[in-house]
Amino acid sequence: MNTPRLSSVPGYDLKSIPLKSSLLALLVFSSGVAFPATAAEPADTVVLHGRVYTVEARHPWAEAVAIRNGEILAVGTDEEILRHRVPTTKVLDAKGHLVLPGFTDCHVHFLDGSTSLSQVQLEDAKTIAEIQQRVKTYAAAHPSDPWVLGRGWTYPVFPPDGLPNKKYLDEIIPDRPVYLEGFDGHTWWANSKALALARITKETSDPPGGSIVRDTAGEPTGAIKEDAADAIVRRVIPEPSREAKLQALRAGIHLANQFGLARVHVLGGVNAGRDDLQNVDLFEELRRNGELTLRFYLAYRLDPPDVSGQQLRAIVAARDRYHDDWIAAGGAKLFLDGVIETHTAAMLEPYSDSPALSGDLLWDADKYKHFVAQLDQRGIQVFTHAIGDRAIRLALDAYEQAGKQNGTKDLRHRIEHIEDASAADIPRFGRLGVIASMQPLHSYPDEDTLKSWAPNVGPERAQRGWAFHSIEAAGGVLAFGSDWPIVTLNPWSGLETAVTRQTAEGTPKGGWIPSQRISLADALRGYTLNAAFAGHREKSEGSIEPGKVADLIVVSQDLFHIEPSKIGKTRVVLTMVGGQVIWRTQSF
Numbered sequence: 001m002n003t004p005r006l007s008s009v010p011g012y013d014l015k016s017i018p019l020k021s022s023l024l025a026l027l028v029f030s031s032g033v034a035f036p037a038t039a040a041e042p043a044d045t046v047v048l049h050g051r052v053y054t055v056e057a058r059h060p061w062a063e064a065v066a067i068r069n070g071e072i073l074a075v076g077t078d079e080e081i082l083r084h085r086v087p088t089t090k091v092l093d094a095k096g097h098l099v100l101p102g103f104t105d106c107h108v109h110f111l112d113g114s115t116s117l118s119q120v121q122l123e124d125a126k127t128i129a130e131i132q133q134r135v136k137t138y139a140a141a142h143p144s145d146p147w148v149l150g151r152g153w154t155y156p157v158f159p160p161d162g163l164p165n166k167k168y169l170d171e172i173i174p175d176r177p178v179y180l181e182g183f184d185g186h187t188w189w190a191n192s193k194a195l196a197l198a199r200i201t202k203e204t205s206d207p208p209g210g211s212i213v214r215d216t217a218g219e220p221t222g223a224i225k226e227d228a229a230d231a232i233v234r235r236v237i238p239e240p241s242r243e244a245k246l247q248a249l250r251a252g253i254h255l256a257n258q259f260g261l262a263r264v265h266v267l268g269g270v271n272a273g274r275d276d277l278q279n280v281d282l283f284e285e286l287r288r289n290g291e292l293t294l295r296f297y298l299a300y301r302l303d304p305p306d307v308s309g310q311q312l313r314a315i316v317a318a319r320d321r322y323h324d325d326w327i328a329a330g331g332a333k334l335f336l337d338g339v340i341e342t343h344t345a346a347m348l349e350p351y352s353d354s355p356a357l358s359g360d361l362l363w364d365a366d367k368y369k370h371f372v373a374q375l376d377q378r379g380i381q382v383f384t385h386a387i388g389d390r391a392i393r394l395a396l397d398a399y400e401q402a403g404k405q406n407g408t409k410d411l412r413h414r415i416e417h418i419e420d421a422s423a424a425d426i427p428r429f430g431r432l433g434v435i436a437s438m439q440p441l442h443s444y445p446d447e448d449t450l451k452s453w454a455p456n457v458g459p460e461r462a463q464r465g466w467a468f469h470s471i472e473a474a475g476g477v478l479a480f481g482s483d484w485p486i487v488t489l490n491p492w493s494g495l496e497t498a499v500t501r502q503t504a505e506g507t508p509k510g511g512w513i514p515s516q517r518i519s520l521a522d523a524l525r526g527y528t529l530n531a532a533f534a535g536h537r538e539k540s541e542g543s544i545e546p547g548k549v550a551d552l553i554v555v556s557q558d559l560f561h562i563e564p565s566k567i568g569k570t571r572v573v574l575t576m577v578g579g580q581v582i583w584r585t586q587s588f
């Protein structure tokens with residue numbers, strides 16, 4: 001076929017769109033010169049009168065966008081875009097508002113988060129009495145639920161050791177099992193009825209990888225730590241019905257769209273055994289019903305000590321089966337360590353406040369490297385949870401070694417979290433092409449960060465806490481996400497934190513490690529174009545450019561003309577995914 005060499009124009013992927021429309025769009029867009037009205041391809045929808053921030057470096061600003069068949073046909077001035085208007089074209093007036101590409105959240109536990117929406121929410125409960133009140137109210141409102149389930153309580157509610165006790169739940173609900181997950185997914189809280197149903201007594205021994213907290217007399221207190229311990233209880237909780245899961249997913253998708261999300265990267269369950277990928281048929285069902293208004297990239301969770309041949313085959317099979325614009329699978333998620341607050345993140349040197357501790361790797365280092373190489377060889381993108389500098393170094397070593405050994409390129413393996421990298425490793429992200437998948441809201445400088453996280457690593461290492469700027473300045477790609485339900489799915493508070501490194505109240509003055517702040521434009525890229533790149537989608541998503549999917553949002557305030565401390569208050573007034581308006585506020 002005689003094809004003009006348009007594909008050499010950087011930034012334009014012309015494979016997926018008809019040549020004629022892309023050629024027109026390109027001419028109109030890049031020349032800025034009026035193109036004959038008769039030649040313009042008709043649009044299904046035009047968005048006019050916007051302040052369109054495209055996130056495309058060469059043409060960052062425009063006024064209007066034309067959309068056809070779920071894709072962006074043209075981007076330009078109102079005048080240019082109006083040429084694509086025909087009588088059937090829908091017109092959306094952005095009323096001078098800021099228009100951005102739809103956001104991607106690079107790190108969520110979607111089924112967990114969605115399920116938690118209909119359970120007791122304890123995120124902002126500050127006292128035991130408040131928790132009791134909420135649990136009681138919820139239980140009364142849901143008399144037929146066999147278990148009262150919820151999540152989000154925090155350690156400071158329970159001084160001095162930060163651990164909850166069954167007695168507070170027994171006081172309000174003695175006859176029905178209650179089981180509540182801590183905000184970080186590491187500790188659970190059961191009442192006596194739940195312990196009895198799970199047959200947890202004084203005699204029950206701790207399972208590997210977890211523990212049943214006991215009082216001085218050896219009696220279980222109701223606090224249960226880490227995955228394996230949780231599993232003892234979870235196996236006696238009835239699995240939600242298929243319809244209940246679908247209902248939960250619908251609520252999760254709706255919430256995501258309201259926040260301006262068009263895609264999420266799903267990193268498996270927060271806990272072993274609850275994998276979104278095992279539920280991929282639910283996403284399929286929603287798609288068949290026309291209810292899928294959020295794009296999904298699903299990773300398969302692999303837990304130590306080994307990866308079986310069957311698991312490897314399952315990931316490859318999932319990737320071969322699901323790889324379109326809406327449902328894609330085939331990533332693999334591994335956990336290398338825990339968290340800094342509880343001294344379980346693996347550090348190269350001992351913790352500053354507890355010199356006897358330096359955290360442990362959850363995988364045997366050689367086995368981890370071996371399995372990374374196996375995954376890499378099959379072209380599977382690897383996502384490694386690594387928070388401490390020792391875990392981060394091992395992940396970088398494993399990725400580097402696998403690439404050399406297999407001769408693979410551009411697989412864009414990722415490290416998730418990267419809370420404290422060593423100075424020597426920061427430039428390796430850029431050099432090795434490893435994606436820095438970070439969650440800005442985890443660096444929110446509240447009491448937890450300043451009074452627990454920072455003293456644990458000490459002042460020298462704290463300087464590299466969530467080193468957004470250093471990683472980026474050394475050529476690394478920052479891809480942003482939330483870690484929902486560990487923190488809110490709302491990306492706007494995360495965006496603010498990356499820019500200000502301050503709380504909503506403006507503390508600490510001047511910002512926490514202000515040298516690691518990044519610009520608004522760079523932070524926006526973390527949720528859009530870089531996020532698309534981190535999921536191998538930058539040719540079709542992540543910026544407002546002709547030929548890309550029509551995922552865009554209109555927001556309540558112009559982020560470029562407000563105080564950075566107000567970014568978190570942004571509301572999304574309209575969300576379009578695949579050319580369809582799927583959310584808009586009543587007032588817009």
Ligand SMILES: [Zn+2]
Binds near residue numbers: 108267
């Ligand atoms: Zn996570």
